[in-house]
Amino acid sequence: MIRATGSPGGWAPRRFWTHAAVQPQGGGFAILLDGRPLRTPGRALLLVPTEAFAEAVAAEWNAQGEVLDPRSMPATRLANTAIDRVAHHHDAVVETVAAYGGTDLLCYRAERPSLVARQREGWDPVLAWAARRFGAELRLAEGVMPVSQPAASLGRLRARVAAMDPFALSAFHDLVTLTGSLILALAVAEGHLAPEEGWRLSRLDEEFQAEEWGRVEEAIEMAGLRERAYLDAARLWTLLRQA
Template identity: 50%
Template sequence: MSEWAAKRFWTEATVTQGEDGFGIALDTRPVKTPAKAALIVPTRPLAAAIAAEWNAVAEKIDPRDMPMTRSANAALDKVAHQHAEVADMIAAYGETDLLCYRATTPQELVLRQSEEWDPLLDWAESVLHARLRPVPGIMPAPQDDAAMQNLRMLVHAQGIFELTALHDLVALSGSLVLGLAAQKKARHPSELWQISRLDEAWQAEVWGADEDAEKLAAIKRAAFLHAEEFYCLASEKSA
């Protein structure tokens, strides 16, 4: 039996504007989230991107082809109702940030981590006012309380759409620093993703690439780049 999917019933998806932000109408019917909340986003560019996804539907609605809609739904149905909990979960990554846990051997990997990761830790100190300390090995090590508090404040200050994007940026990369660097455009998002994959790239160089791992990495990379784009669209000023 084939899986049921709602079929296209509208002629055109358009952006609407109200007091609370921008919505999407399917002809005259406003789009709602799965939890039946009005799908209202903070900027016209984000609403236009969502409307484009609905206009691209050929026959059946497939959420997998509508990443902007999915992320907006997550912001409104999930993050909006547990903002503090989500922010706490994201901020906690700073205590075990990927960039802080360093190999002790071989020396080439040690040097490569230092060359690629140290500049981001320096950036975090100068821009985020949070100096994180690299440590050898993988055992958890406490970080400076003031640095953690500064990072926590930055995360908690974000709105639901920005926080939704940050959640994915951090969870996919394993690094709060990299997630915030993507939001603040410290580096191109593709470069930041590559930096997060340094250890995996090293293993592939030494042992050879694994086809399944490469496919999974490609999926994660696309999700990381989408999260950065979603953040940018949600953060732009209304046009």
């Protein structure tokens, strides 16, 4: 279905359609390329749950040049992942994501008083929100020594994750893994924190170290790529919630 062409970097997929459009279908929304339905790499119909998300997928395909750039298609990539992988392994993905609650970034505090103060100021209110919102109080630890979290709290957090459909879970997975915090991801997903604030709070330790020891160009570039992926996930989560 995708044409290929030779290039200095090897095989490259080429554009084969003129226009991508959205069409309601089967309780969801399909994306049509010149009237033909788009399919996932696994050959399943690419059917998404909201029109807003479908429009984002179509916009990515319309924005492509002569040669496709998959890096510029996060909505399409998420849809493929949700349909071909997460839908078939929902429970396993839930377990992977929920496990972050047991070692949540916000629960592990530094030994340096100046950094501890920043962590307390930024992280304690989010943990307090989670305790109120989900009945999930979590214990704090100093340094890297592990701490056991209350089983009841972890169970309530897991239940929230398990209630997500494959599309929402795919976006949420990225929010969690890119920040290292189930609690921050929930705060952003529930609208308690703006995505930008969630990202800033996830970077407190790294920013403190950069102030102490200086910034490394490679680390800045990597952080920028991770931030972009995180903000894409937050944007797509929002689109998936729009009726």
